[in-house]
Amino acid sequence: ESIWQQTRIAHWQLAGCWPAAVLGGLAHYADDTRHPLKSPIDASELGWLSQATHAHTLHGISLGSAAYKEWRLIPAAKRGQMVATIAEKVRERRTALAALITLESGKIGSEADGEVQEWLDMCDFAIGLSRQLHGLTIASERPAHLLLEQWQPLGVVAVITAFNFPMAVWAWNAMLALVCGNAVIWKPSEKTPLCALAVQQLVNEALADCAAPPALCQLVNGDATTGSQLVNDPRVALISATGSCAMGLAVARLAAKRLARTLLELGGNNAAIVTPSADLELASRAIVFAAAGTCGQRCTSLRRLIVHQSVLPQLLSRLVNAYRSLAIGDPRQPGVLVGPLINKDARSRMQAALAQAQTEGGELLTGNEPLPCGLPDGAYVRPAIMAMPAQTGIVMQETFAPILYVLGYRQFDQAIALNNAVAQGLSSALFSNDLHELGQFIGPAGSDCGLANVNTGTSGAEIGGAFGGEKLTGGGRESGSDAWKCYMRRTTNTLNLGQALPLAQGVVFGL
Numbered sequence: 027e028s029i030w031q032q033t034r035i036a037h038w039q040l041a042g043c044w045p046a047a048v049l050g051g052l053a054h055y056a057d058d059t060r061h062p063l064k065s066p067i068d069a070s071e072l073g074w075l076s077q078a079t080h081a082h083t084l085h086g087i088s089l090g091s092a093a094y095k096e097w098r099l100i101p102a103a104k105r106g107q108m109v110a111t112i113a114e115k116v117r118e119r120r121t122a123l124a125a126l127i128t129l130e131s132g133k134i135g136s137e138a139d140g141e142v143q144e145w146l147d148m149c150d151f152a153i154g155l156s157r158q159l160h161g162l163t164i165a166s167e168r169p170a171h172l173l174l175e176q177w178q179p180l181g182v183v184a185v186i187t188a189f190n191f192p193m194a195v196w197a198w199n200a201m202l203a204l205v206c207g208n209a210v211i212w213k214p215s216e217k218t219p220l221c222a223l224a225v226q227q228l229v230n231e232a233l234a235d236c237a238a239p240p241a242l243c244q245l246v247n248g249d250a251t252t253g254s255q256l257v258n259d260p261r262v263a264l265i266s267a268t269g270s271c272a273m274g275l276a277v278a279r280l281a282a283k284r285l286a287r288t289l290l291e292l293g294g295n296n297a298a299i300v301t302p303s304a305d306l307e308l309a310s311r312a313i314v315f316a317a318a319g320t321c322g323q324r325c326t327s328l329r330r331l332i333v334h335q336s337v338l339p340q341l342l343s344r345l346v347n348a349y350r351s352l353a354i355g356d357p358r359q360p361g362v363l364v365g366p367l368i369n370k371d372a373r374s375r376m377q378a379a380l381a382q383a384q385t386e387g388g389e390l391l392t393g394n395e396p397l398p399c400g401l402p403d404g405a406y407v408r409p410a411i412m413a414m415p416a417q418t419g420i421v422m423q424e425t426f427a428p429i430l431y432v433l434g435y436r437q438f439d440q441a442i443a444l445n446n447a448v449a450q451g452l453s454s455a456l457f458s459n460d461l462h463e464l465g466q467f468i469g470p471a472g473s474d475c476g477l478a479n480v481n482t483g484t485s486g487a488e489i490g491g492a493f494g495g496e497k498l499t500g501g502g503r504e505s506g507s508d509a510w511k512c513y514m515r516r517t518t519n520t521l522n523l524g525q526a527l528p529l530a531q532g533v534v535f536g537l
């Protein structure tokens with residue numbers, strides 16, 4: 027029985043209904059373990075899940091390799107049509123998909139719906155791209171010669187994803203990988219496997235409708251061990267891994283043993299600089315969304331605020347007021363802006379970080395007030411703002427929770443130095459109406475991050491641009507622009523169209 031068939035055991039009946047009622051008792055794979063699944067909203071049981079065994083994963087890679095050999099020969103535009111079929115199915119079920127994201131990750135409705143929209147945007151992008159996978163022709167130094175550069179499908183692409191975007195990150199990878207002619211095996215986060223099952227069921231239907239190889243897109247639910255197995259297997263041509271820097275380091279070390287290709291999208295420690303000319307009203311709104319939105323659980327969440335001393339008191343008073351009015355609670359309730367953290371461990375890590383910041387001289391400006399009464403049994407927290415005397419040890423780390431550390435600056439160069447002083451290099455923002463500052467920030471001596479925004483926050487990227495970061499964030503680029511090239515291999519062809527045999531660099535080899 028193929029993994030594809032086994033996935034169908036998990037009858038997905040989400041269409042149009044609130045998923046909790048139908049997900050109980052999902053069976054996926056036949057190992058003996060049963061991992062209970064709980065919603066972060068209220069700790070209610072969502073069902074249980076078995077994990078893929080070593081043998082299942084091995085078998086899945088074999089099936090994926092065979093599917094790739096068929097798929098790579100299908101014209102790219104036809105591969106795009108298959109992605110269009112996926113998009114149709116996503117549109118039909120978008121409400122149920124968004125509801126499942128909320129239920130399993132704790133995101134508010136608008137952000138969950140935005141995540142489904144992001145998947146659709148990726149479909150549109152990939153469909154267009156399927157007619158644009160262009161190479162180059164290059165002038166040859168030799169008479170009657172032609173140099174070509176072509177992009178070829180790569181093979182089986184393993185996609186390892188984090189919990190906080192349980193559908194979109196897979197879509198960034200899979201929609202491109204598929205139009206590029208590859209097979210995909212997905213190892214989702216062990217914290218959000220139901221979203222992955224729902225996605226897989228929908229994709230299975232699209233594959234069947236298009237008579238595409240059933241094992242073209244597969245799912246292996248498991249933990250770091252399953253992830254490592256995919257990294258180790260020489261039949262996997264690319265490992266695209268999204269998650270913490272610690273995970274990326276482990277994956278990179280393992281992949282290096284076989285010089286495997288990796289695409290790493292890892293943690294961030296993102297900063298925004300607010301200068302004296304900034305529109306403080308606009309900046310405050312952007313900062314609150316970036317720092318407190320998604321309960322601080324985006325890789326691009328704002329974690330460090332670097333503010334010119336002259337506007338610091340005004341900005342802080344706006345921010346503290348805005349934070350105090352944030353509606354925190356069950357993300358299914360209308361009006362709620364901040365849902366729970368993913369689990370109680372994440373809350374303990376937030377509390378530990380706040381305590382450490384205080385021992386490092388931090389002053390908690392907001393975040394310790396009592397939570398609203400009557401919250402369900404989830405890891406709810408109040409987003410915190412902590413004024414810091416300097417960029418101390420805890421500020422240099424990514425704590426995946428809504429903590430905003432605030433630092434003052436006097437010279438713009440100093441602000442940029444603070445922005446760049448951390449190990450990660452994902453996102454950054456500048457709030458300023460000064461052209462010189464703007465030019466410096468987005469120029470070669472400015473922000474060293476993959477994303478450098480102006481007068482908008484650090485989070486909430488569009489799919490049209492290449493997404494990713496530098497340094498400990500891993501260097502990978504996904505979604506728009508020319509990120510598709512990561513999912514293909516380049517061949518350079520020298521074609522001799524003449525009857526002589528001139529050698530490159532004028533080399534003479536007389537026989």
Ligand code: NAD
Pocket residue numbers: 186187188189190191195213214215216248249250251252253254257268269270271272273274276277291292293294324325326424426452494499
């Ligand atoms: P995590 O690192 O705990 O897990 C991510 C995934 O990696 C999971 O599927 C996990 O099972 C797998 N994994 C863990 N160790 C592994 C190993 N040694 N080998 C193979 N796979 C392994 O991350 P998380 O808690 O789910 O997500 C939060 C983190 O992800 C944050 O650091 C956040 O910044 C980052 N993130 C980054 C991006 C980005 O695009 N840069 C996007 C989303 C999240």
